[in-house]
Amino acid sequence: MKLRNIPHLLGQGFVSFWRNGVMTTAAILVLICCMLVLGSFYAVVDNLGAFIDNEIDSLKTVSAYVDASASSEDVEGIEAQLKALAAEEGSNVISFEHVTKDEVLKQMMESSDELREVLEKYTSENNPLPETFYIKFESFDGVQTLLRNLEGIFGAGNIKSQVVTYESLKDLRSTAAMVGLWLMVILLIVAVLVIMNTVKLTVYARRKEIAIMRYIGATSVFVVAPFIVEGVLIGLVATVISCGLQFLLYNNVITDLINDYAALKINLVPAMDYVPLIPLAFLAIGLFAGVVASAISVKKHLDV
Amino acid sequence: MVYPNGTAALSGINLKIEDGEFVFIVGKSGAGKTTLTKLLLREEKVTDGKLRVDDFRLEKMPKRKIPHLRRTMGVVFQDFRLFPNKTVYENVAFAMRVIGEKSSVIKQRVPYFLNLVELTDKAGSFPTELSGGEQQRVAFARAIANNPKMVIADEPTGNVDPEMSRDLMDLLIRINKLGKTVIVITHDHYLVEQFKKRTVTLDEGRIVGDRNGGVAVEA
Ligand SMILES: Nc1ncnc2c1ncn2[C@@H]1O[C@H](COP(=O)(O)OP(=O)(O)OP(=O)(O)O)[C@@H](O)[C@H]1O
Ligand SMILES: [Mg+2]
Numbered sequence: 001m002k003l004r005n006i007p008h009l010l011g012q013g014f015v016s017f018w019r020n021g022v023m024t025t026a027a028i029l030v031l032i033c034c035m036l037v038l039g040s041f042y043a044v045v046d047n048l049g050a051f052i053d054n055e056i057d058s059l060k061t062v063s064a065y066v067d068a069s070a071s072s073e074d075v076e077g078i079e080a081q082l083k084a085l086a087a088e089e090g091s092n093v094i095s096f097e098h099v100t101k102d103e104v105l106k107q108m109m110e111s112s113d114e115l116r117e118v119l120e121k122y123t124s125e126n127n128p129l130p131e132t133f134y135i136k137f138e139s140f141d142g143v144q145t146l147l148r149n150l151e152g153i154f155g156a157g158n159i160k161s162q163v164v165t166y167e168s169l170k171d172l173r174s175t176a177a178m179v180g181l182w183l184m185v186i187l188l189i190v191a192v193l194v195i196m197n198t199v200k201l202t203v204y205a206r207r208k209e210i211a212i213m214r215y216i217g218a219t220s221v222f223v224v225a226p227f228i229v230e231g232v233l234i235g236l237v238a239t240v241i242s243c244g245l246q247f248l249l250y251n252n253v254i255t256d257l258i259n260d261y262a263a264l265k266i267n268l269v270p271a272m273d274y275v276p277l278i279p280l281a282f283l284a285i286g287l288f289a290g291v292v293a294s295a296i297s298v299k300k301h302l303d304v
Numbered sequence: 305m306v307y308p309n310g311t312a313a314l315s316g317i318n319l320k321i322e323d324g325e326f327v328f329i330v331g332k333s334g335a336g337k338t339t340l341t342k343l344l345l346r347e348e349k350v351t352d353g354k355l356r357v358d359d360f361r362l363e364k365m366p367k368r369k370i371p372h373l374r375r376t377m378g379v380v381f382q383d384f385r386l387f388p389n390k391t392v393y394e395n396v397a398f399a400m401r402v403i404g405e406k407s408s409v410i411k412q413r414v415p416y417f418l419n420l421v422e423l424t425d426k427a428g429s430f431p432t433e434l435s436g437g438e439q440q441r442v443a444f445a446r447a448i449a450n451n452p453k454m455v456i457a458d459e460p461t462g463n464v465d466p467e468m469s470r471d472l473m474d475l476l477i478r479i480n481k482l483g484k485t486v487i488v489i490t491h492d493h494y495l496v497e498q499f500k501k502r503t504v505t506l507d508e509g510r511i512v513g514d515r516n517g518g519v520a521v522e523a
């Protein structure tokens with residue numbers, strides 16, 4: 001194909017895009033729907049992820065209790081062991097905090113009125129609560145070793161971690177990501193199929209013309225190019241509209257939904273954080289669907 | 305050559321047309337004349353045997369070469385094959401556009417060809433607004449627009465009056481004098497008699513006669 005054909009082929013694509021108003025509009029609408037479902041789903045999953053990440057940070061604390069029978073020397077010994085552990089290379093410990101049993105009692109009484117009523121009869125003389133250490137750690141990766149080390153210091157059964165909660169949150173997150181991925185694949189296929197059907201009608205209406213072009217020596221590129229241009233235009237228009245709609249949808253509908261139905265107060269990811277990711281993803285989907293659908297639809301009519 | 309439905313449209317053909325020859329192909333309706341053009345254009349593929357056009361070996365040529373093959377020949381199809389939604393001018397211009405001709409050249413040459421077939425005042429008409437003969441002349445202009453090495457005309461005089469028919473034939477003769485191969489398919493014996501050119505007669509898919517300028521040649 002010669003370069004000087006390019007303006008002509010682009011022009012043909014534009015003309016066809018306008019001429020097939022109804023079909024083009026239908027294809028654009030389908031693409032927009034697919035894009036919005038995908039975009040919204042991604043935003044929800046991402047917000048869930050951000051929320052879980054936040055939660056995970058607050059889960060990275062182990063509570064360890066000292067036996068009630070321990071003397072204050074024992075407690076000092078434990079604190080020294082902990083200090084040594086924290087100082088070790090690769091111990092996974094960021095910091096630890098020693099809360100005396102009096103402070104624990106005070107904290108608990110301050111935390112709620114009901115607890116205060118229950119705990120009021122205790123003083124520092126008969127305080128049943130244990131001396132407590134809060135150990136903040138770096139990551140969940142090496143947490144099992146840390147827990148074993150801490151059990152060595154405090155004794156088995158005196159350690160409380162959030163590993164189970166962490167595991168289930170992690171599962172939830174990967175499930176959501178997986179569902180998202182499949183949804184994306186399915187919607188992409190649907191988009192391609194529907195656009196293909198649309199373009200097919202256009203191609204079918206012009207099959208005679210395509211055949212004549214072939215008879216007078218047109219290359220397949222020459223025949224296909226205008227249809228590809230048409231597909232690209234469909235993809236571009238759908239992308240632009242979807243980006244605008246997605247922005248509105250996120251800032252209004254999705255925000256309200258999450259705030260109304262989530263029991264917890266979630267800080268939503270700002271819409272602008274999804275720029276340029278979502279627009280680029282939409283563009284990729286639009287171009288892919290438009291081009292692939294057009295190319296496939298024309299291909300079988302080329303064989304004359 | 306056998307069509308998918310089992311019709312053996314051509315068989316046992318052994319024909320050689322030299323560069324620059326002028327050949328009539330005659331035969332009754334259904335004799336296989338159009339099928340021969342379809343084979344030359346690689347619209348159909350030979351089911352058995354060999355076929356060579358220029359340097360293209362059609363029986364084993366890859367599909368991507370088809371456009372190049374077709375650009376070496378200009379064909380006036382029996383059913384014209386004009387673009388229904390393009391004007392006369394656009395139909396001819398488009399053929400040139402397809403092979404990547406410059407716009408300036410197209411602008412300059414289309415009017416020349418339209419004048420040649422006397423359709424200058426129909427330039428803006430669509431094929432459906434034209435008579436059969438006029439459509440045929442558009443097809444003719446399109447066939448020669450790209451200066452092909454070979455011109456094939458399937459019943460070029462079938463739809464035009466004797467005078468126009470005479471003019472078209474003169475044009476073909478002139479094109480042939482320029483060194484181009486011309487193949488004229490017709491069942492108009494009167495036409496053939498007039499010109500004393502090589503004439504290949506087909507009947508039921510076989511060559512039954514090959515006369516050279518009136519002299520019979522064994523087939
Ligand atoms: N696409 C096809 N499929 C099956 N058979 C075909 C096809 N085209 C033509 N034929 C058959 O092949 C034979 C030769 O047809 P062809 O069109 O070559 O005849 P022709 O010599 O051009 O006739 P005419 O003078 O009427 O144009 C005929 O018997 C016809 O019925
Ligand atoms: Mg015929």
